[in-house]
Amino acid sequence: QVQLVESGGGLVQAGGSLRLSCAASGRTFSTFAMGWFRQAPGKEREFVAAISWDGTSTYEPDSVKGRFTISRDNAKNTVYLQMNSLKPEDTAIYYCAARRLTTAQAAANYDYWGQGTQVTVSS
Numbered sequence: 001q002v003q004l005v006e007s008g009g010g011l012v013q014a015g016g017s018l019r020l021s022c023a024a025s026g027r028t029f030s031t032f033a034m035g036w037f038r039q040a041p042g043k044e045r046e047f048v049a050a051i052s053w054d055g056t057s058t059y060e061p062d063s064v065k066g067r068f069t070i071s072r073d074n075a076k077n078t079v080y081l082q083m084n085s086l087k088p089e090d091t092a093i094y095y096c097a098a099r100r101l102t103t104a105q106a107a108a109n110y111d112y113w114g115q116g117t118q119v120t121v122s123s
Contacts, residue, residue: 002026002112004096009117012086016121020081022096022114030054030074033103035110036081038092038119048094049081050103059103064090086121094119 008020035050049070050059058070072079079096094117097110
């Protein structure tokens with residue numbers, strides 16, 4: 001079992017940056033692959049980034065590649081999402097998620113979810 005708590009969301013102007021954090025409880029964090037997803041009003045949950053349990057592999061879709069970077073610190077039980085060059089279309093609730101061992105891009109493959117943090121990008 002793992003509990004996830006996101007933080008770092010807020011209001012930012014287009015072109016700005018935010019860093020989201022996701023703190024995990026439990027002593028087995030390092031055995032979980034982690035992902036970030038987002039969901040805008042009226043839209044399906046969208047994959048944003050994923051990172052392997054050891055941090056050696058990361059994945060981002062083309063929509064955020066080069067702007068968003070996922071990282072993790074297993075000593076702190078925390079995963080991060082650095083978001084640069086933000087656009088109004090990045091506005092959404094951002095969720096972190098965990099699944100054992102291997103990474104995945106489909107939300108249905110994740111077992112544990114945080115409550116989400118709101119990111120709003122103004123034009």
